[in-house]
Amino acid sequence: MNDFRVRDVDVVVIGAGQAGLSVAYHLRRAGLVPDRDFVVLDHAPRPGGAWQFRWPGLTYGKVHGMHSLPGMELTDADGSRPSSEVVGDYFAAYEDAFELRVRRPVEVAAVREGAAGRLRVETSQGVWSTRAVVNATGTWDRPFWPRYPGQETFLGRQLHTSGYRGPQEFTGRRVVVVGGGASGTQHLMEIAEVAEATTWVTRRPPVFREGPFDAEQGRAAVARVEERVREGLPPQSVVAVTGLPVNDAIRAARAEGVLDRLPMFDRITPDGVAWDDGRTVAADRILWATGFRAAIDHLSPLKLREPGGGIRMEGTRAARDERIHLVGYGPSASTIGANRAGRTAVRDIGRLLERVPAPV
Known part of the structure; x- marks a missing residue:
């Protein structure tokens, strides 16, 4: 780390994809100020979340189920352009419109117990001391490679x-x-x-599924994933069950x-x-083409995992620590799910901040 100052904030958001930006938007709506009350840390080189790494042949017209971020629609997108460019430009405009001041590139090495009941977030750009952490790191950084003989x-x-x-x-x-x-x-x-x-x-x-995926089927698919995370099992993606x-x-x-x-x-x-x-x-x-696993190794010092290998969740909150929320994890690992989870996490964090005053 090249900056050894410890900076105090109420909330640290790790990741600036769909889930992280949704959280930042709702934090702003709740009255928190970027860089004073909360900070968004992103390890990617530019806006766009995992979308910026998609292959050029995936044009926006081929994308299924991309939902706009809260408060700002993605309109008039050119379906012939690479999705990495369309979504990257949209995320960049979103960050500017709401003055979210995302810090990048910042690598988060570990989240640990800090002093006075706070959390210590150790990064390549210094240390933040915080009352709550929202982890929105997704899965892109952890591709899953099965092992086979030979x-x-x-x-x-x-x-x-x-x-x-x-x-x-x-x-x-x-x-x-x-x-x-x-x-x-x-x-x-x-x-x-x-x-x-x-x-x-x-x-x-x-x-293979013919016809549209109706709301009842969607709820059933999400419920299957929610059941796994409530039991502390590694989540499946919602897409995997649809x-x-x-x-x-x-x-x-x-x-x-x-x-x-x-x-x-x-x-x-x-x-x-x-x-x-x-x-x-x-x-x-x-x-x-064997999928990804949740990128949550930096949370290991907090010992949140259950014997089944996953983090047991109550809504977006880690059951073992109410200061930790995970969005874009399990049932919220979709663009619409991430939006909803961002709102839920901020609502619960607001209650936490009211109940546990900041140290003087």
Whole structure:
């Protein structure tokens, strides 16, 4: 850390994606002043949250379910522009409009117990002492790489979707795409247009969903994720329990056989993947579309995790510590969920600040 001053604030918000900006907006509406009463710390180089790292081929017109931030609509977006640019520009304008004064790039190393019942937030830009922390770090920084026998022997290239920059590097290659989520299917369909051959592998048969996802189904999906976090289990994403929405591109890919799925292989060989029944597939590339885990290691000193591996939640609040809120975690890991969670967290933090006065 290059600044050893300890600065006092009421609330530290960690992360400036959809969830973090929603929290900052509601803190401002509650009368708290940026840089005096609360601070927003973001490790990314520029506005946009995880959106700024999306691959160029994901244009805004291909994005499903992007909800505007509270208080300022995203209007007249050019669907042909990369989503990273559209959302990055929108987030930047939002930060300016509400004078949120996001500090970046700031790496948060640890959140610890501080003096007089406060929390100590240790960062690359110094230390903040605070009465409450809102963690809005999402999952992008923790891509999940499964381990399979023989993985280290593979002579081709393995990469995670977090490092995907477009289909061009797969031109003329034999590619195995692992994972049944939306990113896996989107990448697979792009890659299939330029690759010599593609193979789609998933642990479970994919569930394709025809028609709109109604409100009752949405509530049921969120409830399943909420139940896990109430039990202290690692959360699933809401998207993981809703199935894959079918559009014209999905229909065409299924008709062409691009989305013919194989069960998960048993091992990786130097030149591909293999199953115990004797089946093999040759490959030059393996793309792991296997999702992400919550980026919460900096909270480890507070010992919030339950034996099941997750943080038990009561609403947005960590059950073991009312000073810690997590937004964009579990049931709020969607753009609309993050907006709602931001409002809920600020309401509960307001009650905490009223009940526990700041030290003189």
